[in-house]
Amino acid sequence: MRHTPLARADLDGVAVKPLEHDLARVADLDAPLVNVDYEGREAFPDGDTLRDLAAHTRLSVTTPVRADGFDPLGDDSLLPLPDGVERVLVAGNPAYLTDAERERAVAPRLGAARETAPEAWVGTEGVERLAMAAGGPQYELLSRRTGREVRALRAAGFDGDLALYAPVVLSDEEDEILDAVGGYAARRGPVKRALPDGATTDGTAGGRAREVLSQAVRDYALVGSVAEVAKRVAELREAGVDTVVGYPARGLDEFRG
Template sequence: MLTGERSVSQTGLDAVALKPKECDVRAALDTPFDTVAVDYEGREHLPDADVLRELAADREVRLTTPVRADGFDPTGDDELWDWIPDGVRRVLVAGHGAYLTEAEAKRAVSPRLAAGVERAPDAWVGTEGIERVALAVGGTQYELLSRRTVSNLRALRATGYDGEIAVYAPTVLTDDEDAILDAVGAYAARRRPVANALPEGAATDSNAAGRAREVMTTAVRDYALVGDVDTVSERVAALKDAGADLVVGYPARGPAEFAE
């Protein structure tokens, strides 16, 4: 929990994202956010339906649903659509390959996203890697923070796009550089531009040194919201000025950091 006069509610974040593999998602009830996004990390880590009902009784809940995965496929095996409790909304995504079988990963994304939006018109649509497809099917565009996010937002708004846009960002509320690198260094290092810039075999956490440290110090700020509350607040404000309607923070050091 943050101490002192500054708190997570002063960052300007609009929602919290939690990973059920890492925590009991009911931890969202200890945060000040009215909206919680529950990430998908494989069927074995889906929260119990009763847990989702409990959350939905007090918060707006959005469950990430990979449209290519068995059970969530709105054009085929869709048994899990009925399993999702009433009142739980969706974030429709293509699905990360790490959580899909080889057969699932080969399925076409476009028709499944379109069918999903038809069944759940209020769904958010994850844009990672499928930006044009996501834009074509409509719904709230759910962007993953990157070094290009601000320019992409401005470009979308400049073309006259007036749909809702949400931005997802791993968040670390500290200005301790070692703590930041330990929390989101590995995450940022998986991004292709960062991986290409890093020396081979270099550490990406608090052990990073020399050139690797320089690369990672920039990278964690490109792909995450890091710093004290005031610094994160300024970043969130800049995203909204560029065109974001909502900014969703994932507490990379655990949900206790967002508790109030």
């Protein structure tokens, strides 16, 4: 395993998307941890798929507490998950929620879900204070503030687990990096405000847009050679991050080598 790019980049796990990645091939990565993202109920893996993956690795599944099937105060018909499958509790990406699901209150559902899954990671995106109040391992998105915020949490006495999600591009070619994660970085608030109106966000970007994006992809993703990514992961661990989960922005093969 130590010879794969995934291992040499010192990543603890892989985040995969059912609509983007062939889950039948994920076990071949020999990853210590796999987190399956939620992309809507129709894309949610069936029990056999989850059991097969859990037989090869530590497996967690993102479960939006507002979504039908995972709502602890309503329809929880997709629970319990198969034995050996852990949960990540999140408010849920609105893109994968119905209008009715988006209107549901997060706080009481997050609290209720934590009662039934006390060891679950809690996704902090958009609900940072609620996630911290709910307790449990915190699962954060990499940002330009991550190092500073993690150090502050540790200095304040927080001794719980801190996990981190980050898109990963194992390349030092700038066009390839921007093609893979330029659009992702461009959706982050500070980047969106800094970009010129109508700017291209992929490898064809130029001028001011390219300057902004070239910095942004390094703030919000792990990019560069395998050695460069490993160095950044080491810095995050030094700041106090326990677990780094990488999303293969250019597909599973990049992690397999």
